[in-house]
């Protein structure tokens with residue numbers, strides 16, 4: 001359990017945590033290109049004196065260990081921070097503005113990395129307070145491509161030593177500084193994408209009877225796709241099917257040959273995910289066939305839903321209440337965004353929580369991925385206190 005002394009220690013290291021975050025903010029790197037970020041993390045870990053630093057995992061990923069010295073058997077708990085930035089031109093007029101033009105820490109992963117380094121420092125200084133092992137994990141590319149979590153897991157980060165539980169946190173500009181939000185069950189959606197290519201038969205705009213119009217087929221497919229959510233999903237559950245782009249034709253008097261649609265499908269429930277894919281494919285193919293054309297569906301499965309373990313979420317809630325106060329420990333409402341921490345939670349029990357970083361007075365109210373997004377740095381002490389107490393509580397359980 002976190003003590004007043006440890007809370008004071010965390011308050012005292014804040015200037016260092018803020019300096020780290022600002023350094024990372026000034027030098028953002030895109031997914032799987034976090035070479036300098038990774039070097040910075042490694043340097044910090046070496047200076048701290050943590051053990052078994054492993055580097056270059058899934059290109060730039062890093063892990064390291066802290067062993068508790070309190071007698072007892074002890075489990076192994078993994079703490080994860082993501083390190084990547086986004087392809088955005090920063091519009092903040094701050095002294096720590098991005099020096100890498102066109103790349104910006106606009107999601108707060110700079111704060112996640114700085115908070116995990118701060119957490120490591122405090123846990124190392126308080127090794128006599130716990131038995132067991134803390135595995136620190138710095139992950140590349142949460143925002144891009146396949147994500148960094150899955151390849152790190154495939155390269156064995158959940159073994160040697162065997163990890164028993166996984167925890168991670170994300171700052172949230174939608175919630176006031178210091179609020180810690182967590183709940184059991186689904187908290188972020190599975191994010192899949194699709195492309196539908198409708199093949200018709202081009203012709204003169206004045207002679208539709210001699211052509212097969214792929215645009216009218218596509219609009220019928222779009223209308224019918226709306227029935228997946230409205231007519232086949234339990235109204236008490238959530239699914240999103242959005243067609244987000246459509247491309248066809250070039251002239252006002254030519255019926256084109258093909259029409260392409262693209263979009264996203266979001267679900268929490270794995271069974272609904274399977275059925276949405278199946279229904280979408282069937283609707284596209286059969287509507288096209290009924291109208292004399294064909295449709296080819298290219299369906300891509302992205303991150304799975306992020307599902308917190310009920311018991312672990314309750315452990316985090318209680319740990320946060322002790323660390324930052326009962327009044328700041330709140331339930332988390334699920335959102336349809338996606339997060340590749342989901343892969344860790346598919347493999348081990350654990351929980352992911354939000355740390356409010358919104359501050360109206362400081363003008364830090366812009367949403368994530370916005371060119372003016374910024375993190376109220378005071379939030380980082382709340383995140384570190386919660387993470388430290390989650391570790392102490394879990395390893396004592």
Ligand SMILES: [Zn+2]
Pocket residue numbers: 106107143368369
């Ligand atoms: Zn993001």
Ligand SMILES: [Zn+2]
Pocket residue numbers: 107108109142170
């Ligand atoms: Zn993020």
